[in-house]
Each structure stands twice: as structure tokens, then as C-alpha cells.
Amino acid sequence: MAEHEHEFEGHEEELEAPKDSLWRDEHEMEKSANIVYFLTLGIVSGLILREINKKTKFPYSPMILSLGILMGLLQKSLGYVGESASILSKMHPHLIVFVFVPVLLFESAFNCDWYTFKYQMVNILLLAGPGCGWGAILLGAIFKMVLRYDDNDMTWYQAFTLGSVLSATDPVAVVALLKELGASLAFNHLIEGEALLNDGVAMVFFIFFNKFSKAASGKGEAVTAGQVVLNFVRNSLVGPALGLILGILAALWTKRILGDDIEVTWLTFVFTYLTFYWAEFCFFKTSGLLAVVGLGLFWSAFGKTRIRSSVEHSVHTVWGFVQYSCDTLIFLLVGIIVGTQVIEETFIHKSDYIRMIVFYFFMILARFIMILTFWPFLRCFGYPISKSEFIVLVYGGLRGALGLTLSLMVGCDEELPARFRHLSVFYGAGMAAITNLINGTTCKALVQYLEMIENPVVKKKVYKKYLEELIVNSQDKMRELESDQFYSMADWNQVNQLIGQPKFIEKIEKLETEIKYMIGSNKVQANSTNLYEGLTDQEIFGEVRYRIYRIMKGLYYDKFEYGLCEEDTVRLLVESSDIGLDHTKAILNIWDQLYKNFLNFSSVNFFFKVKEMPLIGPFARDYMIKHLGFVYDVTTTFLSCASEAFHLTGSFPMSKDAVRVVMEELNREIEKAEGYLGILNDTFPEIVRAIQTKRASHSILTHQRHYLDDTQQNGLVDEKEYQLLKKEINTRLVDLENHQFDMVLPSFHVLAMEFPIFSGLVSTDLDNIIKSAYEKKFGPDEIIYEQGMTCQNIYIVSKGNVVDEFQGGSIKKGLGSLITYTNLIGDGTCMSTAKTTADSLLYSLNLRILKDLMNKNPDFEFKIYINSIEYLRKMYENQSGPLANLEIKRLLDFFRTKSKLKKFTANQKCDFIFGGYLFRGELKDINNKVYSQYNYIPPQDTECLVTKDCQCLIFEDSVESFNNQMLKQLDLDPHKDQQIQERYSQIKRTSMMDKSKHH
Known part of the structure; x- marks a missing residue:
């Protein structure tokens, strides 16, 4: 007996022996799995309640909280789920x-x-x-x-x-x-x-x-x-x-x-x-x-x-x-704890x-x-x-x-x-x-009782217009499907009901009644095709400014997406638009909002002076490149986007007088920015050169990355090559951020070799240009040449700013600009008057040498002609057609990729299927309409007859479609509102007739 007792004690000792490090409690594992199951079930429950929220608009948080309370109250009846709820209700609050x-x-x-x-x-x-x-x-x-x-x-x-x-x-x-x-x-x-x-x-x-x-x-x-x-x-x-x-x-x-x-x-x-x-x-x-x-x-x-x-x-x-997920689970846990508290509370x-x-x-x-x-x-x-x-x-x-x-x-x-x-x-x-x-x-x-949410007339009108457009687009899609053989047996009357067209029409009629009541106008005004009729001038001015700020905000992001500006730049520019959107009743004040974020030039001058000193010199150079790079980036991005917005505003479907007033406000903002950029170019040309170099490199590398992504999506490059190239481009982008730039102005010899117009020239031609060039200094407001005088020289701006003035306008040019392309394509006389706005340094180039180069080098000639359009479209604005309303960078890009320079002799015929631009000579179309020099030629279905030797650009795509594409992208088609209104009225009449037939 004692022997058996001793044996039992031995077994008991074995059972109570400490577990080794690999031992795990199976019960705890099952409990953990149960909790994971419950949390998953909680997310699924949340998804169901989310769908209920969409259907009923009952607030989501109270619903998930109520579910948790219910689980807490019924936890003893819910089996595994209730057990998990009980465990979670004891969760330590610090863990939450x-x-x-x-x-x-x-x-x-x-x-x-x-x-x-x-x-x-x-x-x-x-x-x-x-x-x-x-x-x-x-x-x-x-x-x-x-x-x-x-x-x-x-x-x-x-x-x-x-x-x-x-x-x-x-x-x-x-x-x-x-x-x-x-x-x-x-x-x-x-x-x-x-x-x-x-x-x-x-x-x-x-x-x-x-x-x-x-x-x-x-x-x-x-x-x-x-x-x-x-x-x-x-x-x-x-x-x-x-x-x-x-x-x-x-x-x-x-x-x-x-x-x-x-x-x-x-x-x-x-x-x-x-x-x-x-x-x-x-x-x-x-x-x-x-x-x-x-x-x-x-x-x-x-x-x-x-x-x-x-x-x-x-x-x-x-x-x-x-x-x-966290919101759902935390409200579920709160509910469970509340429910458990009700059941278990004894205090x-x-x-x-x-x-x-x-x-x-x-x-x-x-x-x-x-x-x-x-x-x-x-x-x-x-x-x-x-x-x-x-x-x-x-x-x-x-x-x-x-x-x-x-x-x-x-x-x-x-x-x-x-x-x-x-x-x-x-x-x-x-x-x-x-x-x-x-x-x-x-x-x-x-x-709703307090009527806290404002809903002004203009919002109701915009919403009404949106619903009309939705109906028209739906009908267009229906017509497209009707011609599809796989939908030939569809019941289109029932389709109309199922897509909610009658309900949309009822909403629009209700909105029309509300608008008529709100503006206190007659029925004709309330149903007017003019979205902005019935509003005060101040409201229309506000709406124009609102659209400008919204357009520019979109353009800023567009520049950022394609690597044309930095992240800090787009942040500041977007914030300036946000500030403007809060103050649409006040005149445009964009530049002053931006300028407040710039350091004054005296502070930057200090860093410029110490940039060569030991120890602090490298930090000073780095600071100047970064700070002035930011300033330059903000200024040039604003100018580019503001200029583009300026040209697009002519398509606003509202009072032209109101648009003109606000455009004058925007133009003043552009002039302020141009003046500041001129000072920046004059004061720190060395830094501007480094900044431009960095920006150009960044833009091209970003373009490479976009191109690589596009080709990979289209299957033109395999995954291995794609990843290697992507890594290489990304490495270069990172290295660019840390690159140290030299802040030294180049000699004219170096500048000429790098000048974009001269790229592609053979070394002998480039040497001829450089040998004939000489440096010339001008004081403030000094005339360089006058309109009508014989033209002998072309100038490149090395320092300072130049204004080219002509009848109907002027163009400002700064560091690195050529003055002026029109003198190279003209008849030997200056087509404008150029004068400096500050102390300036210009390099004078011999006109005859450049003209000879144009005659023997078609690529060089093509560059000169397309760059002259910037001036010609302003000098001859009434003859420029849609070219006058395009932002210059987009326009030059269109010419470079979608046009060819051609010469024709008298009595020849030429095609302008997509249109063109006539620089010299004369031609007439099939209707005997005559086009003389510096004229935009609209697309022609038939050939034109050359009546005088001519030189022109022939487009390979329609510049009007290019312009309309931009307008459509920004929802600025000037005829869109009227077209939508006419189409909607027709659809409404048809719907009413079908309804009466059905009854």
C-alpha cells in the first residue's frame, strides 16, 4: 500500500513539474482565436450597418454603439460571440x-x-x-x-x-x-x-x-x-x-x-x-x-x-x-462595456x-x-x-x-x-x-430647423444645371446602347424609369420653383438659360473670382503632378487660392498673399556676401539655392498658371463686363509678379541660373518616370527592366536634391553654346555667332531700338529686363531671353520698340549671320519662326484666332510637335486640313477669302491657292480642338450651358408626352 502511495506521489510530482519554454495553453489559444473571430464579425456587422446608413441616413456611430450595447446585454445568450464580448469588456483601458x-x-x-x-x-x-x-x-x-x-x-x-x-x-x-x-x-x-x-x-x-x-x-x-x-x-x-x-x-x-x-x-x-x-x-x-x-x-x-x-x-x-475599422471596433467595444456595466453593476x-x-x-x-x-x-x-x-x-x-x-x-x-x-x-x-x-x-x-445650412440662389442654379447635364449625358448613353445589337430587345421606357429620369425632372422643376421664389423674379427669368441671370453684379464678380481661384488651384496641382513645381510651392500656392475662396467679394489679392512668405532681399544679400567664407559659406550657398529656389518656383509657377487662367476666362458663360473687370484685377497681379521676377533676375542672376538648371533636371526626370510608367502599363517594357530603370531614375531624383550647384555666371561663349535656339548648330556656325557678338550695357529706361528703324542686331539679355512695346501691348523679357524673334523673320525693320527697365547687360548678335543660318539650316529656321508667334499673336491679335487664347508654353509645345514650316510659290495649291499660320505671302480659299501675312488659317476642307509666294506653318492637328480639350477639362465650354439647356428641354417635352400617352 505504501509502495502504491509512493508511486502515486511520484506521478503527482510529474504532473506538477514546471512546463518547458515551448509549452502553450491550448485553452488560451482558443480564446485568442475567438476574440479575432469576434473582431472580424464586428467589422462585418459594421459593413452591414454602413449599408443601412446609406439607405436610411441614420447615423452610423449610434447604430454600431447600439449593436455593442445589445451584445453586452445578451452576452450570456450568444455562445462564442458572447464569451468573446465578455472577454473584451474586461480589456484594460490603456490597451484601447x-x-x-x-x-x-x-x-x-x-x-x-x-x-x-x-x-x-x-x-x-x-x-x-x-x-x-x-x-x-x-x-x-x-x-x-x-x-x-x-x-x-x-x-x-x-x-x-x-x-x-x-x-x-x-x-x-x-x-x-x-x-x-x-x-x-x-x-x-x-x-x-x-x-x-x-x-x-x-x-x-x-x-x-x-x-x-x-x-x-x-x-x-x-x-x-x-x-x-x-x-x-x-x-x-x-x-x-x-x-x-x-x-x-x-x-x-x-x-x-x-x-x-x-x-x-x-x-x-x-x-x-x-x-x-x-x-x-x-x-x-x-x-x-x-x-x-x-x-x-x-x-x-x-x-x-x-x-x-x-x-x-x-x-x-x-x-x-x-x-x-478602428472607429467601428471602438464604438462596438464601448457599447459592449455599457451593456456589461448594466448587467454586472452592484455599486x-x-x-x-x-x-x-x-x-x-x-x-x-x-x-x-x-x-x-x-x-x-x-x-x-x-x-x-x-x-x-x-x-x-x-x-x-x-x-x-x-x-x-x-x-x-x-x-x-x-x-x-x-x-x-x-x-x-x-x-x-x-x-x-x-x-x-x-x-x-x-x-x-x-x-434643419435652425436653417443653418445656407443654400443661395447660385448654388441652386448650379445644382439645377448639373442635374440637366446628368439627364442629357444619360440620354446620350442610352442612344449609344440602342444601336448595340446586344441591347436590341431592351424595354427603353422601363430603362428611363429605372435610371430615375422622371424623378430627376421633378427635382429640376422643384428647383426652378425655389429659384423663382428666391430671386423674386418672373418665370422667364427663373427658367432662363443664363445661369447667372437674377444675380447682382457683386455676386457675379464673386462667381468669376471663385472660378479663377478654382481653376488656378487645379493648374497648380497639375504642375506639381508633372514635376513642374516643388511640393512647398504647390502648398503655398494652393493656400493662396484657399484664402481667396474665402474672400471672393474682395478684389483679387493673390500676389500679396504669396509675397508675405518671401524673405526680403537684404537678408539674402547677406548670405550672398558670405557664400565664399569658410565654414559658413557652404551653408549660405545651400540656403540661398533652397530659399531663392522656392521664391523663384512660386513666382514662375504663379505666372504660368495665372497667364493660362487669364486666357481661359474668355470662355466663362457669364457677363463679359464682369469677367473683364476681374481680368483687370488678375492682370495687375501678374504685373506685380513679373516685376518681382525681374528684380530677382537682376539681383541674383547666378542663383537663378542654378535654380533653372535644377528645375529643368527635375522636370525631365519626372517626365522620364511618367514615360516609364506608361510604357510599363502598355507592356512595352518587362518588369525586370522597368524596376531597374525606375530605381535609376529615383536615385537621380534623390541625388538632385543634394547636388551642389556652382553660382557663377558663364561667359557668353558658354551661354551661347547652351542657348536652346542654338542647340543643334555645328561648331563653325556657333563660332561665327560668338565671334560677331559683343557686350553692350544699357541704363534704366534706355531705348535699345525703335519700331520702324533698320534692324541690324538681335540681343540676348544677360542681366536686367527689357520691355518690347508695340501697338496694342507689350512683352517683358528677362534673363536669358532673345530680343526679338520677329526682327529675324521681318523685312529688315524693327517691328517693336525695346527699352530697358533697369541697368541691363545685353549681348548683341549680328542679324545678317543669323539670317544666313536660317536660310541654310531648316531646324534653326523652324525654331525662330515658332518662337516669333508669342509676339505676332499680340501684335496682330485680331488675326490670331484661337492662338490668342492659349497659354504660350502649351502653344509652343503644340507647334513643336504638331506643325511643319513650309514654303510655297505663287499658283501652287496647299492643304490646311487642320489649319495653319501664314507668316509671309498671300493665299485664298475656295470661297475666295484672302489671307495675308501674320494670319491664322482655320481648318479647310479643300485646298487653298497661293497668290503670292508664302511661308507658313501647317498644323497636323486642330489647335481649336486642343483649345476645346482644355476648356472641357476645366468645364469652361462657353456654349455648353445653352446646349445642355436645349437638349434638356427637348428630353423633358418627350418625357411629358410619353407620360400623357401612358396615362
């Missing part, structure tokens, strides 16, 4: 903060409109900073003075701690609703910005009051006033500063990444979590939440343009997915439920008092809020994820009294549920 909150904060800050956020910054800081603290004190006072909780329930410091917990707003549902209803971006950013910042600020106040609470109860160290100030500064300032610094590092790293979507996306994730953990746990011990907000705001302001356009879409798509009395209902109303009252306190400031700074917005701001202060998470932190703190801990979770969970389920679902009705 560590995993979910940094992502939500960064995504919200990253995707904000920085210009609007910056403009609202003072108001946001008021509400999120002192507003959050004042709100915490008010809420704490409500617990003690209104709800009458005694010290056994919570002390004053504990009441303020709970007030801090409940002062954090989370208006996800309200912001989504306001966006859907069309509320102003400024008001949306005020609500979202307050929530974004007070998440971190609320946690700072929570930590302070919690420390005071523990110190007062003898369970923590005493807190001095100095510690309070020091901790507050460390948390509120060091955190955002750390986010800013890490944002700069991430942006510099990102700029070196080209064409790698995965690496860029991962960098944004990695730096989000690194910022949070370094701030909270490593060296700084500051607010990780505010650090992440600082990181996100830096990326919104500066980092987005560091992300190459080729990967930007991928980054935003991934972050959109992560934000949706909560029945009277607490009554107090909670009372507290809900007093919480709204406290927010009203808090906002009213700062009302005078909110009306003075940023975008002043209206009374209706004031009411929505009060009512829309929902409580959500962070508030509940903080209350759970209180609940887990064993050093605090049990009753207070449970009250904290009770109120945190209750306010999250009540505000989302009541305020979140009724806010839409409140917004």
Missing part, C-alpha cells in the same frame, strides 16, 4: 488608448484642411484648452452641488477628475452629418478640431485632478503649484513639439522614397505609434495624444506634399480603411439612474455656459460663428471613446474608492450612450 486612439487622432489631424484649421486655430485652442478645463470644473461642480454626491461617493477633486473625463468630446456622428448636409468647412473644423485637441487636453486635466485626488486622500504624493505648472507645460507643449520634430524627420525620410506605396504608408503608421510611445514612456513623459495630434497637423500642413503624387492615393486609401443605486438623466441636461447646460464664456472671442477670431452654429456647437458635444476609456482608467485604479470608480464608469458609459443615441440621431432635425 495604445492601440486605437493614436490611429484615430492621427487620421483626423492628417486629413484636416490645414488652411481652414489654421484659420480656426485660436477658436479651437480656446474651446479645447481653457474651454476643456472650465468645462471640467463646471461638470465637477454639478456632481457636488446639483446631484448632491457627498464625500463618501466622491470628493471635490474626484468630482473634477470625473468632470475631466466627461469634458472630452467625440462628435464623429455630428461631423459626418454636417458634411452630408453641406455645412461650412470652417464650422466642421471647429467641432472636429476641438475634439481633436481636447482629447489630449482632457487627459492632461484628468491626470492632474487624479493626482490631487490621491494626494488629498493620503494615497499619493503631495502636489505643489510648481509641479502643476511644470507638468502642464510638459504635457501641453512638449508633446506637440515632439510630434512636430518627428513629423519633420518622417517627411525628410518620405521625400527620399519614390514609387514605393508600401514603404510610405508604413512610415506614416510607424511614426504615429513611435511618437505616441516615445512621448508617453521613453524620455519625455509627456502627452502622447497631443504628440500624435502635433504629428498629424504637421503632415496636414507640410507632409502631404512630401508624399509623391503616385503613392498619395494609396496612403489615403489605407488610412481610410484603418480609420473606419450603482437606483437613484444614480435618476441623477444620470438630470446630469445629461445639466451637462448640456454646462457646455452652453462654457461656450458662452468664450462667445465674444469666438466671434472675433477665425470664422465668426452664427447663433445657429452656436446652438449646434452646444448640442453636438457628444461623448465617446476617449471619455469612456478615461473612465475605465479610473475604474481600474485600485487606489481610488470603489464607489467612485464604479460611478466614473457608470457616467462615462452612460453619457457615451445617451449623447450618441439622442444627440447624434436628432442633430439633423435641429440643423
